[in-house]
Amino acid sequence: MRFSRIAAVTGATVLVLGIASCSSTGGKPRESEGGMGGGTVDTPRATIAMITHEVPGDSFWDLIRKGAETAAKKDNIELRYSNDPEAPNQANLVQTAIDSGVDGIALTLAKPDAMRAAVAAAEAKGIPVVAFNAGGDAWKEMGVKEYFGQDGYIAGQGAGDRLKQEGAKKVICVIQEQGHVDLEARCAGVKNTFPATENLNVNGKDMPSVESTITAKLQQDPSIDYIVTLGAPFALTAAQSVKNAGSNAKVGTFDTNAALVGAIEDGSVQWAVDQQPFLQGYLAVDSLWLYLNNGNIIGGGQPVLTGPSFIDKSNIDAVAEYAKGGTR
Structure with missing residues (x-):
């Protein structure tokens, strides 16, 4: 790619x-020069x-x-x-x-x-x-x-470019479902533009296991200074793993949820790639x-x-209201 x-x-x-x-009205399609009803569904x-x-x-x-x-x-x-x-x-x-x-x-x-x-x-x-x-x-x-x-690969490349801009040295890309084509593509894209990236497979169905696996990896290799996760819940878990390990690693992620807004605002997560x-x-x-x-x-x-697009401290306020409504 x-x-x-x-x-x-x-x-x-x-x-x-x-x-x-x-709005939705039901009924037969209108047979007029107004096309599909001018924006009102009547199909x-x-x-x-x-x-x-x-x-x-x-x-x-x-x-x-x-x-x-x-x-x-x-x-x-x-x-x-x-x-x-x-x-x-x-x-x-x-x-x-x-x-x-x-x-x-x-x-x-x-x-x-x-x-x-x-x-x-x-x-x-x-x-x-x-x-x-x-x-x-x-x-x-x-x-x-x-x-x-x-495109997961292109999005990963964008994340890798951002890691370079931020001066990262060694990155782990956390895959919560091994064999998932889009998740694998994201980490492959990260590695393409930021070669000092290592994949870490975790069991995404067991969040305590995710936390302990990331914690153990950070304790084993203190040179890791950035964690990239592939979903908002995993970013929040990775942030806890950083605390557990006494690490200085930063966290970036793909995807968002309402809880991630606060994490970006307080700096425990640096950015999110929004699809x-x-x-x-x-x-x-x-x-x-x-x-x-x-x-x-x-x-x-x-x-x-x-x-993809990036959400970080520079634009989180614009997204926050939509996140509260459950649409971002």
Whole structure:
């Protein structure tokens, strides 16, 4: 992968701005020169399944769901959300959605190979599938129509550049789910632009274990001066590990939640790479509505990037209010 890879984002901003004040009314599509109702949804009720690899308790997914639910309410959609962190189980959830006769499927592709048969089964039934959050390198060749998310490798490169600017010497990149393609890509991107990076695999389903593993690593190697985590809860845990180990290491992370706002404000976490999960959930659902009702496909065959951007002390105040509302 190269840092110069470009993704199509044309239309995403216009789409979000244009539908911000829409409401849902149900009923038949209007047959007038007003197109799709001038921003007011009047299309028949549809059912969309959203199936993710969410690990229970990870607040990141609350933002995904809030975005998806917002779009579903506007678009007169019945949203059926389900999740399982184990890829074979996630694939079974996709098959269950197919068997129930949903009109569209939005899913994550953290482990694409395990999802191929399920995606092919949906396509064989004529059910449109879009992907978001994970699987940016696999969605297109799997026949998925659209992808919404950040490029993990490019985001990692940006984090590595930032580490260089801050004068870091030795970094550990903490992966909470080994084999997850997007998480692995993020750390690979960090290492590409900041070679003095070592991956540390932890069990993301067991937070006390995460804390003890990071603590032990810092005690074993005092030269580590920066920790990069791949999710907000893990950043907060890493900050505690720094205290446990009596280390001077700084913490940066990918992704945000409301609790991270205070950590950035007090300096226990330096920055977060934001991929805008609310927007991912919103666009995944809204894109299916557009496809079902007007045959639209967003992105021109390229991924629609929702990140990365950095959140730090310089702009945390602007994000804080949205975080309190559960959308950032």
